[in-house]
Amino acid sequence: MNYVHGHTPEESIRLVKQAKPLEKLFHEDLSFLPGQKVLEAGCGVGGQTLLLAQNWPDTEFVSIDIQESFIEQAKLRIQEANLKNVRFKHADIMALPFEKESFDHIYVCFVLEHLTDPLEALLNLKSVLKNGGSITIIEGDHDLFCCHPKYEDARRVVDCLTALQASHGGNALIGRQLYPLVKKAAFSRLSVTPKLMYVDASRPDLVEEFSKITFIGMIEEIKDQALAHNLIDLEEWQKGIDALYRSTEADGTLCYTYFKAHAFK
Numbered sequence: 001m002n003y004v005h006g007h008t009p010e011e012s013i014r015l016v017k018q019a020k021p022l023e024k025l026f027h028e029d030l031s032f033l034p035g036q037k038v039l040e041a042g043c044g045v046g047g048q049t050l051l052l053a054q055n056w057p058d059t060e061f062v063s064i065d066i067q068e069s070f071i072e073q074a075k076l077r078i079q080e081a082n083l084k085n086v087r088f089k090h091a092d093i094m095a096l097p098f099e100k101e102s103f104d105h106i107y108v109c110f111v112l113e114h115l116t117d118p119l120e121a122l123l124n125l126k127s128v129l130k131n132g133g134s135i136t137i138i139e140g141d142h143d144l145f146c147c148h149p150k151y152e153d154a155r156r157v158v159d160c161l162t163a164l165q166a167s168h169g170g171n172a173l174i175g176r177q178l179y180p181l182v183k184k185a186a187f188s189r190l191s192v193t194p195k196l197m198y199v200d201a202s203r204p205d206l207v208e209e210f211s212k213i214t215f216i217g218m219i220e221e222i223k224d225q226a227l228a229h230n231l232i233d234l235e236e237w238q239k240g241i242d243a244l245y246r247s248t249e250a251d252g253t254l255c256y257t258y259f260k261a262h263a264f265k
C-alpha cells in the first residue's frame with residue numbers, strides 16, 4: 001500500500017496527537033456493551049485505539065493494520081497504558097484473517113480514503129461482522145476545509161494533498177461519498193453525520209493540537225512529494241503554508257468537516 005503520508009516518525013507523532021482533539025467529535029455518540037468484540041480496521045500507530053480501549057475497558061478490541069511498524073508502535077502504546085483489552089494483528093483489510101461473522105462492531109477511521117477499492121474493503125469488513133452488528137466509518141473531505149484570512153493561498157497547498165492522494169489511488173474527498181458508498185455495500189439503517197471542527201483563538205488548545213499539529217502538520221508532510229510531482233512551485237508552497245499558519249493567529253479561523261457513517265448489517 002502506498003500511504004500518501006509515509007511511515008516516518010513525524011507521521012506517527014501526528015497520528016497520535018490528532019486523536020485527542022478529535023475525541024469528542026468522533027467518540028461522543030459511540031457506545032459499546034461490555035463483552036462486545038470490536039474490530040478496529042487500519043489502527044495505525046494506535047492513536048484511536050488508545051482512546052477506544054480506555055473509554056470502553058470492558059469491550060474487547062482487535063486492531064489490525066497493513067503496516068507492521070505501525071502495529072508495533074500501537075502495541076507499545078497500549079502496553080504503556082497498561083490496557084489489557086486490545087489484541088493486535090498485522091493484517092490487510094482486503095484479506096481478513098478472521099472467521100465470518102466474528103465481530104459485534106467495526107470501527108474504521110481515516111482508512112477508506114487511502115484505498116483504491118473502498119467498496120471491496122467495506123464488503124470484506126461486512127463479511128466478518130455479525131448479522132445485526134454495526135459499523136462506524138469516519139472520513140474527511142479536504143474540499144470542506146476553509147480558513148481566514150488568506151484562504152486562496154492556503155487552498156492551493158491543501159489541493160496538492162488531494163491531487164497527490166488521487167495519484168496514489170486514494171480519495172481525499174471521500175467524506176461526501178460515504179452515504180452512497182456504504183449504501184452500495186448494502187448495509188442497513190445507514191446514517192451519515194457531518195462533524196464540524198471549527199477553531200479560533202478562543203480555543204488555544206485546538207489552535208495548537210488541531211490547526212497546527214493535525215491539519216497543517218498533515219499538509220507540511222507532503223512538501224517534497226508536491227514539489228517533485230510539479231503540483232506547485234516552492235514560492236507558492238511557502239505562501240500557502242504561511243497562509244495556513246496565518247489562520248492560527250489572533251484574528252484567524254480554520255474550519256474542516258469530517259463525516260461519520262453508522263450502519264448495521
Ligand SMILES: C[S@@+](CC[C@H](N)C(=O)[O-])C[C@H]1O[C@@H](n2cnc3c(N)ncnc32)[C@H](O)[C@@H]1O
Pocket residue numbers: 001003015016019041042043044045046047048064065066067070091092093094108109110111114115
Ligand atoms: C490515516 S491512517 C489512520 C490510522 C488510525 N485509524 C487513526 O485514525 O489514527 C490510515 C491507516 O490505514 C492503514 N491501512 C491502509 N490500507 C490498509 C489495508 N488494506 N489494510 C489494513 N490497514 C490499512 C495504514 O497503514 C494506516 O495505518
